[in-house]
Amino acid sequence: MPSAALVLVQPLRLAGPGDRRLVTGPLTADHGWTPARAPEGGTRFTSPCRTAVLTVDGDGGSPATWTMHGCPRPGAEPLWRASFSSGTPAEVVTAFTTTLAEDLHTQHRLHRDATPASVLADRGWRASDHSPQGFHDQLAPDDWALYRHRLGHQPYDDEVARLVPPTWSMLAGSPQQPSWCAEFTIGVPFHPLARATAAFSNPEPVLRRTDQLPARHLARVTLLRRPSGCPTGTPVPTEASRPHLLPPSRPAPAPRRR
Incomplete structure (x- = not known):
């Protein structure tokens, strides 16, 4: 299989990082965010109103890490991360x-999105029977991702400073050793959080180069199109051949949580 061949792969959460320009392009071209070199390294993108900043670590040849901070007014201490x-x-x-x-x-005009927990429940994610104390977990149908909601209150600035666990987390990959995670502190705007959760659980395939697929996920993903140049006899995983995959189900609705 050619290393640069293109393939449609699902689920998205196990497909690898993809092209970082998908993130940075719309911010600069469509929304006027300003890029600049960050003092600590990487690139910083600042919103025109200067109340949100995205920092990207890692050069163009390595997977990026992304951190967004929001503040109530320009120059104020971050309110969320x-x-x-x-x-x-x-x-x-x-x-x-x-x-x-x-x-x-639009100054965060009210949006009537479904809650992240309800989006996941509608897609067959189920409440875990083994959530850590103080947390509520929802598991993906294949058990290789979870959405975690921390219960109870803690100071927002402790969350922003990473002194305590975040209010919401997304983890993908092996439950014992996740391949990636996303964290959201209290105060994160609800609408972007809901949209990120919808993407996290998106069942639709995405396009990737075959050499970008994480090796540890190859037995867990489904390739929906044979890459060009791939010999006819080369096996391509199918939904039926994926190991340890639970059949789709619609469990009883879990308590509605964010």
Whole structure:
């Protein structure tokens, strides 16, 4: 299989990071965010209203890590943080960043989105029987991703400073050793969070180069189109051949949580 061949792959959350320009392109071209070299390294993108900043670590040849901070007014201390580790699919990151950029133009006008928990329940994610104390987990149908909601209150600035666990987390990959994670502190705007959760659980395939697919996920993903140049006899995983895959189900609705 040629290393640069293109293939449609699902689920998105296991497809690898993809093209970082999917995140940065709309911010600069469509929403007027300004790029600059960050003092600590990487690139910083600042919104025109200067109340949101996205920092990208990693050069163009390595997977990026993304951190977004929001503040109530220019120059104020950050009120919330959203971060995406290396390996996070660009589609998940851009679902958050682009929605946030759009909402800044409308000053976060009220959106009537479904809650992240209800979006996941509608897609067959189920409440975990083994959530850590103080947390509520929802598991993907294949058990290789979870959405975690921390229960109870803690100071927002402790969350922003990473002194305590975040209020919401997305983890993909092996439950014992996730391949990537995204974290959202209390105060994160609800609409971008909901959109990121929808992308995180998106069942639709995405386009990737075959050499970009994480090796540890190859047995867990489904290739929906044979790449050009791939010999006819080369096996391509199908939905039926994926190991340890639970059949789709519609469990009883879990308590509605964000």
